[in-house]
Amino acid sequence: MFSNRYIEQRVEKGELLRESGRNPYENRVARDSFTADFLDKFNYLKDSEERRDESQSCRLIGRIKFLRLMGKASFMRIEDSKGSLQIYLSRNNLGDWFNTLKKVVEVGDIVEVEGYPFVTKTDELSLHVSDFKVVTKAVAPLPEKFHGLQDKELRYRQRYLDMIMNPDVKEVFQKRSQIVSAIRHFLESREFLEVETPMLHPIAGGANARPFITHHNALGVDRFLRIAPELYLKRLLVGGFDAVFEINRNFRNEGMDHTHNPEFTMLEFYWAYHRYEDLMELTEEMFGYLFETLKLEQKLQFDGKEIDFSAPFQKIAYLESLVSIGGVSEEIIHSRDKIIEFLDSNNIDFNRDASLGYLQAELFDNFVEDKLINPTFITEFPIDISPLARRSDRDHNIADRFELFIAGTEVSNGFSELNDPIDQYERFKKQIDAKNSGDDEAHEMDEDYIRALMYGMPPAAGQGIGIDRLVMLLTNQISIRDVLLFPAMKPLNNEIEIIGE
């Protein structure tokens, strides 16, 4: 672990520090300024005659990013959470300690410095150091100072190093935090109650997906990591909460790519005595609030496309979108045989035994979805691809459901909830038939959920929003890994060996 020669050298320098009576892992620190504030506060010195103010004294802490040692003087650049600052050290001020620190201080170390502001010959506002202390000795060398850390794999596996070398990445995660916070405030202001429901489920329900399986030793039973919180949140409506939401992780045991991570963050919210139309309105308001809070332009660039987030968002019925956006002929979309013929003529793979609704979904996925760039609500979903949604009163073959598409991907899914326990029971049974005929993502029967519905769930609407994808959209990141601090990675060789032992 410490056998690399660069690391050995640096460990030795830490020892030298210790021998000189200084702790390389100092615990007592005092900071009264941040770099950015220092630069703001003393910027006027650039225009002053003196170009310095020795009556001032500031104490800062930062990590050394650049180091220029000369015979009797030295420049360093230290970086803290708010920015970076050049500091100047000379032997005049520091005496013997200057000679020692030249030997033991390196790029990467965290140091505490005290001094006064001055402007250098090349017009850079800097700190003239009178006191210098190593706070934390870094024994691993940092990557090269000019090119930095480029290797995407290392950046994801060692995100801490990525953050040190590429401070810009921190902005995405700060924005992510602001987005989640704004959503929370928005929902709370509408009297939604934030709740936390189980992650370990006896039955993995609420979505169609393969779950992770784990084992509970004390109970001697297997548990599933949740694929969705939906069924628990709706039990809370039965119990009497009128509006609940949860922002947390879901886990799906499926492939990974630039839009999928095995654990991802979902917002789900459920609203009693409201319909899916109300959700669409609420969604527009939520986006409006988000853009206002984050001070975003209404038109955002994403993946080279311009997206206009101005409300109201466009609304198009599912079947209508197949024709008007997908360009599929009206005569085709209502007939299983004609859709099959059409899909075949376009060389698309699909399940030939699928129902009409599933075949229409094939048309949608292949011809419509990626054309939906500006925020668009697709409504009136086929009932057979909506096992948890309420049937429309107008047409029993469609669901009171919508999905919101932005930039060619689904960002949100919402619907009026099915609260007829007998209808729900029958739909679970259909899913079980699908499961038995090979669909390993089909829904399981959840009898306790049916029991809850039997006590009466108020009419309600519920919605989910994928937070990672939303953050991608709002920060113009094309890969989900760039909005996850620690994206899932395959194990390296030596990790496999450790697990195998």
Added chain:
RNA sequence: GUCCUGUUAGCUCAGCCGGUAGAGCAUUUCCCUUUUAAGGAAGUGGCCGUUGGUUCGAAUCCAACACAGGACACCA
């Protein structure tokens, strides 16, 4: 799951017409009191992703595997 590209020093990258392993930064020693990727002088540093094959000889050619990035397929 499929296809394409990549993997060489701590980092960023050359080398790929097979013939002793290269550069810049970093690091080590020395010089240097206003530098801006500081400068000058001299060094150290490599299982060329792993395993096998072809060859007198492989970083280089071939195969398999591992990991990564990208594209496609499925999902959110």
